Amino acid sequence: MTIYRGTVLDTPVDPFTGGTLRADADAGLLVRDGTIEARGGFAELRARHPGEEVVYLRGGLVLPGFVDTHVHFPQVRAIGGLGMPLLDWLSRCALPEEARLADGGYARAVAAEFVSGLVQAGTTTALVFGAHFASAVDALFAEAARTGLRITSGLVVSDRLLRDELHTTPQRAYDEGLALARRWHGVGASRYAVIPRFSLSCGDPLLQSCGSLLTDVEGAWFTSHVNENVREIAAVAELFDGRRYLDTYDRHGLIGRRSVLAHNVHPSDDELACLASRGASVAHCPTSNAALGSGLFPLARHLAHGVRVALGSDVGAGTGFCLLKEGLQAYFVQQLLGDDGARLTSTHLLHLATAAGADVLGLRDRTGDLGAGRRFDAVWLRPSAGTALDVALRHAADPEDALAKAFVLGSPADIDTVWVDGRPCRSRNPVA
Ligand SMILES: [Zn+2]
Structure with a gap:
């Protein structure tokens, strides 16, 4: 001892x-x-x-140890793309880089850089957006297992509006996800997450297949993006006949205690009530929200509704892996909101960066x-x-x-x- x-x-x-x-x-x-x-x-x-x-x-x-509840494995080398709102940043910075992970050697190198980036920043537990390629997700899980990092991750799926090489089909998404879950879910500190990229890039049949996979892999997690940017929200409403963003996931059984939605900068009260009633969580990513000009996160409204909130770095739209920086930026955002902001002390910031993240990820008995x-x-x-x-x-x-x-x-x-x-x-x- x-x-x-x-x-x-x-x-x-x-x-x-x-x-x-x-x-x-x-x-x-x-x-x-x-x-x-x-x-x-x-x-x-x-x-x-x-x-x-x-x-x-x-x-x-x-x-x-810090707990990062939203971070993208394939975007280490895309950090620092300033000057663009979300959808432009995705097409110009993130997606071309994500396409390169089709190459196994490239993916293994990025996996090593990614896991090292987390550990160097003091992050010991993370919910990770994986890659669009199963072989790259294998590389991530293997690297995390080598270091002992507690990760929950999975295959990211989409079937429209990205780039052809990043698109899949509902059946392939299910089959590849199930095979990955069989290899990694519950192995060491690794757990599997079902990850449609966001409703903008996922049609109903694909989201339905995500719901089936979530049901079929016992104890699996769900994560995606929601209500990040006003143009994105309008586009989702148009694609889904005016539905609220959260409903596009909820109607396929994707929102529950093991669900973590990134951003939620512009939620309706109905969506906050739904998140609270399902026991679902929100990953607040303050440097990303500022860098992309997405908006000021309404933390007080989340707290008032009883929605679990923790921090995410959102690398690579976020500006690095450090949750100390995310905590400080979270504080800035609440200050800028004036009377609508939550009053945060350093104790709140530590909680958001540690115990709150562990709670969001159902790991509070172990860490936090x-x-x-x-x-x-x-x-x-x-x-x-x-x-x-x-x-x-x-x-x-x-x-x-x-x-x-x-x-x-x-x-x-x-x-x-x-x-x-x-x-x-x-x-x-x-x-x-
Ligand atoms: Zn993200």
């Missing part, structure tokens, strides 16, 4: 419903086989377990905080001496202030070590 000693911050109880930041300046976490067996003050824990190895994470902050019984998925944020974050942390007034400084100033460059399931999978320096 190992005792990890450090300054540990987490949010075991939802701060949107009265929880507060749990902050232990000198905590001990007793970890055996990847599970946190006990947590307490270091001195007291050490006295109870005098023979165990101690790893002292001196300085900085120890946080739960650093309490006894959870797996040791953790990030040690320890900036180099003399950086602005280092100075700020050393002069923080209290733990919530330190956490605010981490969200405002932190980046992947400030992350020293990342553990998934108790195994270090990124280490800037040997832990001493």
Whole structure:
């Protein structure tokens, strides 16, 4: 067993419903086989377990591993395409790159870059939009399994309005999805998700086949996009005889507790009520929404309806893998909404980046905080001496202030070590 000693911050109880930041300046976490067996003050824990190895994470902050609830595997190399709204960005930046993943070698290289990008940013769990090619999705699952990253992912399907090589048929989508699920669903930390790209690019027969696959793969997840951009929403309404966007999925049985819809920047109250009644979740992707000019996310309305919300990086429309940056941008958006915005503290931001994501993905029993019984998925944020974050942390007034400084100033460059399931999978320096 190992005792990890450090300054540990987490949010075991939802701060949107009265929880507060749990902050232990000198905590001990007793970890055996990847599970946190006990947590307490270091001195007291050490006295109870005098023979165990101690790893002292001196300085900085120890946080739960981040949970990214919306990120695109094939878009690592498409990050940074500025100056376009959604539909132009898709056709000029994202889709040409996604077509290249038909090539197996290319897909394996991108899978390695993608998983590395997540881990370097401190993300230990992710719901991932896969690729349009089954062989590329295999490459992603294989790479994630190699590192131990907890991913839920699957084949992305469409049958219109993209590019010919990205289109499939309802039967092929079902068959390839089922074969992938048989290979990867429930294997290690991997789970399968049914993923129509968005209703704009999926006709009813294809969405119906997605519903069949979701029924036939027990415990599978569903994810897609909804209500991101006003032009997109109008086009969907036109294609589906005026239906609301969420209904295009719901009528095929795709909306339930294991459903995560990305964006939802422009929802109707009916759609929010539907999401809440089904127990479905929304992945809020603030840098993507800003970069594409999609709009300001109505978090307060989601909370008022009781809809689960967590953060997504939405790489590559999002501006990187770092959920600290997404948290800060989420804060900016609510500030810009004025009286309509939710009032967020750094505790809310940590919750959105960790425990809320774990809850959205049904993994709260395993990850999302650093309490006894959870797996040791953790990030040690320890900036180099003399950086602005280092100075700020050393002069923080209290733990919530330190956490605010981490969200405002932190980046992947400030992350020293990342553990998934108790195994270090990124280490800037040997832990001493
Ligand atoms: Zn997306």
